[in-house]
Amino acid sequence: MLRRVLYIDLSDGESWVEVGDDLFEEWLGGCGVATQLLLKECPAGVDPLSPDSPIILAIGPLSAIFPVMTKTVAMFKSPLTGELGESYAGGRLAMALRFAGHEAVVIRGRAEKPSYISIRDDEVSIKDASSIWGINALRTGVILRDAEAGVGRRSIIRIGPAGEAQIPFSCVTVDTYRHFGRLGLGALFGSKNLKALVVSGTEDVSIPDPGRYRKVYNVLHRLVVKTDAMEKYHDLGTAININVLNQLKGLPTWNFKSSTFPHAEAISGENLADNYLIRKISCAHCPIGCIHIAMLKTSFAPHHEFEVRRISYDFELIYSLGSNLGVTTPEGLLELIEACERLGIDAISAGVVLGWATEAFENGLITSKETLGLDLVWDSVPFYVEALERMVAMPNEFYSAMAKGVEYASGRYGGREFAMALGKNEVPGYHTGPGTIVGLTVGVRHSHLDNGGYSLDQKAVKDGLDPEKMVDALINEDDSRGVFNSLVGCLFARGVYTSERIVDALLSIGIEKNAEDLELLGARIFKERYRFKTREGFDLASSRIPHRFYKTASPLGLIEPETVEGMLRLYRQKRGM
Numbered sequence: 001m002l003r004r005v006l007y008i009d010l011s012d013g014e015s016w017v018e019v020g021d022d023l024f025e026e027w028l029g030g031c032g033v034a035t036q037l038l039l040k041e042c043p044a045g046v047d048p049l050s051p052d053s054p055i056i057l058a059i060g061p062l063s064a065i066f067p068v069m070t071k072t073v074a075m076f077k078s079p080l081t082g083e084l085g086e087s088y089a090g091g092r093l094a095m096a097l098r099f100a101g102h103e104a105v106v107i108r109g110r111a112e113k114p115s116y117i118s119i120r121d122d123e124v125s126i127k128d129a130s131s132i133w134g135i136n137a138l139r140t141g142v143i144l145r146d147a148e149a150g151v152g153r154r155s156i157i158r159i160g161p162a163g164e165a166q167i168p169f170s171c172v173t174v175d176t177y178r179h180f181g182r183l184g185l186g187a188l189f190g191s192k193n194l195k196a197l198v199v200s201g202t203e204d205v206s207i208p209d210p211g212r213y214r215k216v217y218n219v220l221h222r223l224v225v226k227t228d229a230m231e232k233y234h235d236l237g238t239a240i241n242i243n244v245l246n247q248l249k250g251l252p253t254w255n256f257k258s259s260t261f262p263h264a265e266a267i268s269g270e271n272l273a274d275n276y277l278i279r280k281i282s283c284a285h286c287p288i289g290c291i292h293i294a295m296l297k298t299s300f301a302p303h304h305e306f307e308v309r310r311i312s313y314d315f316e317l318i319y320s321l322g323s324n325l326g327v328t329t330p331e332g333l334l335e336l337i338e339a340c341e342r343l344g345i346d347a348i349s350a351g352v353v354l355g356w357a358t359e360a361f362e363n364g365l366i367t368s369k370e371t372l373g374l375d376l377v378w379d380s381v382p383f384y385v386e387a388l389e390r391m392v393a394m395p396n397e398f399y400s401a402m403a404k405g406v407e408y409a410s411g412r413y414g415g416r417e418f419a420m421a422l423g424k425n426e427v428p429g430y431h432t433g434p435g436t437i438v439g440l441t442v443g444v445r446h447s448h449l450d451n452g453g454y455s456l457d458q459k460a461v462k463d464g465l466d467p468e469k470m471v472d473a474l475i476n477e478d479d480s481r482g483v484f485n486s487l488v489g490c491l492f493a494r495g496v497y498t499s500e501r502i503v504d505a506l507l508s509i510g511i512e513k514n515a516e517d518l519e520l521l522g523a524r525i526f527k528e529r530y531r532f533k534t535r536e537g538f539d540l541a542s543s544r545i546p547h548r549f550y551k552t553a554s555p556l557g558l559i560e561p562e563t564v565e566g567m568l569r570l571y572r573q574k575r576g577m
C-alpha cells in the first residue's frame with residue numbers, strides 16, 4: 001500500500017501526488033502526519049485566512065479497513081484562536097479518500113472565483129461554484145450530489161453562508177449530518193473561495209495477508225456489535241447525558257449560571273427518542289449508528305399544510321442550544337440546531353456566544369440598540385434564530401463582534417467573567433469540576449475530546465478528588481488519544497481498540513509497531529502539536545479562566561480557583577513546559 005499525499009494549489013490550479021512512506025512510517029497517519037504537514041506547509045505567523053495558510057486533511061492506516069475507523073482529521077491554523085486548528089469528522093470522507101488512494105490532502109492558495117474541487121482518484125478538477133455561492137450548506141449538498149453523480153465511493157464536504165463570510169467559528173458540513181465543527185475550518189474554505197470538496201474513489205485496497213486480516217477484523221467487529229462496549233451510543237446516543245448530567249448537577253444551564261435545568265426532561269435524549277426520533281444512521285464502515293435524526297413537523301406557512309424537516313441531534317447541541325439558552329421545548333431546540341446547519345456554523349460556539357449575549361442583555365451591557373431591536377432573553381427562540389442570521393450577515397458592529405467569538409465580543413462589550421471560553425474556544429457542555437476546566441485549558445484543541453477531563457470529575461465524585469492523580473490521567477489520555485487520532489478512529493470505539501488490538505490490526509496490514517512504540521509516539525505527537533501552538537503564540541501560563549466556573553456549584557461542589565491553578569502548575573511541571 002503506497003501512502004500518498006495529494007497537493008492542490010488553488011491559485012494556479014496545479015495538483016500533484018507525493019509518496020510519503022517515511023512520513024507515515026514515522027508518524028503513523030492522521031493527526032501525527034497532519035501535524036508534520038502543517039508544521040512544514042504553514043508559514044510561522046501567517047494570517048489563517050491568507051492564501052498561504054494551508055488546509056490539511058488526513059486519514060490513518062486502518063481507515064475504511066477496520067470497523068469504526070471512520071474519521072478524517074483536518075488541521076489548519078485556527079482563525080478563532082490564532083493557533084492550532086484540529087477538527088474531526090465522520091461520514092464518508094475517510095472511505096472516499098481511502099478508495100481514491102490518498103491518505104492526506106494539502107490544499108493551499110486561493111481560487112480567483114468561487115470554486116469547488118472534485119477529486120476522482122488521481123484526477124483533480126477545480127470547477128466553477130459561482131452558481132452555488134450563497135446557497136446554504138444543506139441545499140449545497142443536494143445540488144452537488146446531482147452534479148457529481150456516478151462514480152465510486154463519494155463524499156461531499158461544503159460550507160454555508162457562515163464559511164463564505166469567513167466567520168471564525170464556521171464549520172464544514174460533511175455528507176449528511178457530520179461536520180468539521182470546531183475552530184473555524186469553514187472560514188479557511190471561504191477565504192480560499194472554496195465552496196466544497198467532492199472526493200470519489202474507485203480503487204481497491206490490497207491487503208498483504210487476507211487470512212490474518214480477516215481474523216483480526218472479526219475479533220474487532222464482534223467486540224463492536226456483540227458486546228456492550230458501544231451499546232449506549234446506538235440506543236439513546238450521547239443525548240443520554242442530558243439527564244445524567246442534570247441529576248449529577250453538572251449540566252451547564254443559562255450560560256453556566258446553574259448546573260441543573262428544570263426543563264431537562266423535555267429536551268432529554270429519552271424524550272427526543274420517544275417522541276421525535278425517526279432514524280439512526282452511521283458513518284461509513286461503522287455498524288453502530290449513533291447519529292440520531294429527529295423529525296420536526298411545522299406549518300409550512302399560515303393556512304398551509306405541514307412541512308417535515310429531519311434534524312440530527314446529540315448531547316453537545318442540546319446543551320449549547322438547549323439548556324445553556326434556557327430553551328424549554330424540543331421544537332425550539334430543533335429550530336436552533338437547524339439554523340446552525342443551514343448557516344454552516346459551529347453549534348457549540350454559536351450557543352455559547354448567544355448565552356453570553358443573553359446575559360449581557362440581562363445585565364444592561366448591551367441593549368436593543370446593539371441587538372437592533374431583538375430582546376435576547378432566555379428561551380427566545382425566534383430572536384435567537386434571527387441573531388444567528390445577523391451574526392453571519394453582520395449588519396452592525398455588535399453582530400460583527402459576536403461573529404468573532406465570545407472572547408472577542410466580551411473584550412469589546414464586557415462580561416468577561418461569564419464569557420465561557422477556554423483557550424479562546426467556546427466550551428462544551430460540562431460543568432463537572434476541575435478535570436474539565438484543566439483538561440480544556442491544556443488540551444491541544446481545547447476540546448473535551450482531547451483528554452476527557454469531564455469523566456475524571458465524574459470518577460472523583462465517587463472516589464474523591466486527587467489533583468495529582470487527575471493531572472497524571474489527563475497526560476495519559478492526551479498522549480494515548482494522540483495515537484488513536486493518528487489512526488483516526490471514532491473515539492467512541494477507543495475502549496475496543498486497546499493497545500494490543502491496535503498492534504494486531506496494524507500487523508495484519510503489514511505495519512509493524514509494538515505497544516511501546518505506540519506509547520512513545522503518543523507523547524511525541526503531543527509535543528509536536530504543542531510546538532505548533534507555541535510557535536503561533538499560545539502560552540499556557542497566561543490562560544484565562546472565566547470566573548463563572550468558580551461561582552456555580554458542580555457535582556464536586558464549588559470549584560476552588562486554587563485547585564485549578566495548582567493543577568495547571570503541576571501539569572506544566574510534569575510536561576516540562
Ligand code: SF4
Nearest residue numbers: 282283286288290490
Ligand atoms: S459511533 Fe457514531 S460517530 Fe462514531 S463512527 Fe459510528 S456512527 Fe460515526
